[in-house]
Amino acid sequence: MTGGRAGGPAAGRDGEDGTGAAPGPRPPALELAGLVKVFDGRPAVTGVDLVVPAGSVTGLVGPNGAGKTTTLSMATGLLRPDSGTARVLGHDVWADPVGAKRLVGLLPDGLRLFDRLSGAELVRHTARLHGLPRDVAGRRAQELLVALGLADDAGRLVVDYSAGMTKKVALACALVHAPRLLVLDEPFEAVDPVSAATIRELLARFVRGGGTVVLSSHVMELVERLCDRVAVVADGRVLAAGTLDEVRRGATLEERFVELAGGTTSLGEGLAWLESS
Numbered sequence: 047m048t049g050g051r052a053g054g055p056a057a058g059r060d061g062e063d064g065t066g067a068a069p070g071p072r073p074p075a076l077e078l079a080g081l082v083k084v085f086d087g088r089p090a091v092t093g094v095d096l097v098v099p100a101g102s103v104t105g106l107v108g109p110n111g112a113g114k115t116t117t118l119s120m121a122t123g124l125l126r127p128d129s130g131t132a133r134v135l136g137h138d139v140w141a142d143p144v145g146a147k148r149l150v151g152l153l154p155d156g157l158r159l160f161d162r163l164s165g166a167e168l169v170r171h172t173a174r175l176h177g178l179p180r181d182v183a184g185r186r187a188q189e190l191l192v193a194l195g196l197a198d199d200a201g202r203l204v205v206d207y208s209a210g211m212t213k214k215v216a217l218a219c220a221l222v223h224a225p226r227l228l229v230l231d232e233p234f235e236a237v238d239p240v241s242a243a244t245i246r247e248l249l250a251r252f253v254r255g256g257g258t259v260v261l262s263s264h265v266m267e268l269v270e271r272l273c274d275r276v277a278v279v280a281d282g283r284v285l286a287a288g289t290l291d292e293v294r295r296g297a298t299l300e301e302r303f304v305e306l307a308g309g310t311t312s313l314g315e316g317l318a319w320l321e322s323s
């Protein structure tokens with residue numbers, strides 16, 4: 047899947063920015079400026095600047111604890127930044143939360159769903175919260191559950207779903223109001239290969255229709271395959287961002303990741319006891 051389709055099928059779509067305004071130069075799908083977050087005196091995000099062009103698929107990669115989830119939470123209005131701004135298609139996430147949030151579909155990390163609902167109820171309920179009429183909500187929920195291979199489990203309670211099924215029903219919730227920007231924190235974690243292929247196809251279709259995707263992942267091959275842009279985050283800031291080729295500079299993404307984010311695969315001196323049995 048490739049992005050960078052400015053002027054593609056979405057250009058000229060009425061209300062691309064959710065305002066119904068006549069099409070003009072498209073603002074970035076997501077624009078983060080100087081985002082900072084400190085938890086209990088410990089900096090988690092130390093000044094993230096990132097521009098995600100509309101129509102792109104951008105991968106956010108970085109070591110554990112780099113600040114990816116914290117950044118995505120601030121970008122989507124889940125977590126208030128200590129300073130800095132986040133804008134979705136020109137709407138300030140904190141000054142205009144309704145304007146921004148109706149354009150965003152979010153698959154957060156550490157899902158907290160209404161899991162005493164069935165899968166179908168949950169997706170329909172999410173659609174209704176977005177203001178969709180009952181019949182549209184029902185139709186979209188059904189189509190999404192079928193597409194994601196959950197049709198047979200649509201009547202089961204989400205609390206009884208496996209991790210992968212939960213991820214997929216949460217993705218259905220993120221998509222049901224046809225957002226313009228999808229923000230997905232580890233969307234492929236716990237998902238089987240067939241479902242992963244389905245999700246990739248869904249995302250490709252979403253992007254062909256003019257949508258923008260930002261996703262975090264630890265799987266470099268997946269980011270290289272899915273994304274046309276990438277941002278490497280470490281220690282709470284963006285170390286490199288741009289097209290895949292700009293960031294990779296002729297190396298693999300994994301090589302660049304290690305080069306930029308550092309780290310070591312050495313286990314150190316201890317652990318001899320592991321070999322003693």
Ligand SMILES: Nc1ncnc2c1ncn2[C@@H]1O[C@H](COP(=O)(O)OP(=O)(O)OP(=O)(O)O)[C@@H](O)[C@H]1O
Nearest residue numbers: 085086089090108109110111112113114115116117
């Ligand atoms: N609610 C919180 N309270 C305190 N510290 C937090 C909180 N959320 C995140 N942190 C800390 O902020 C830092 C960044 O965490 P974050 O979850 O954003 O990293 P990440 O890049 O998403 O990591 P991973 O790849 O492991 O999911 C970590 O040091 C983490 O312990």
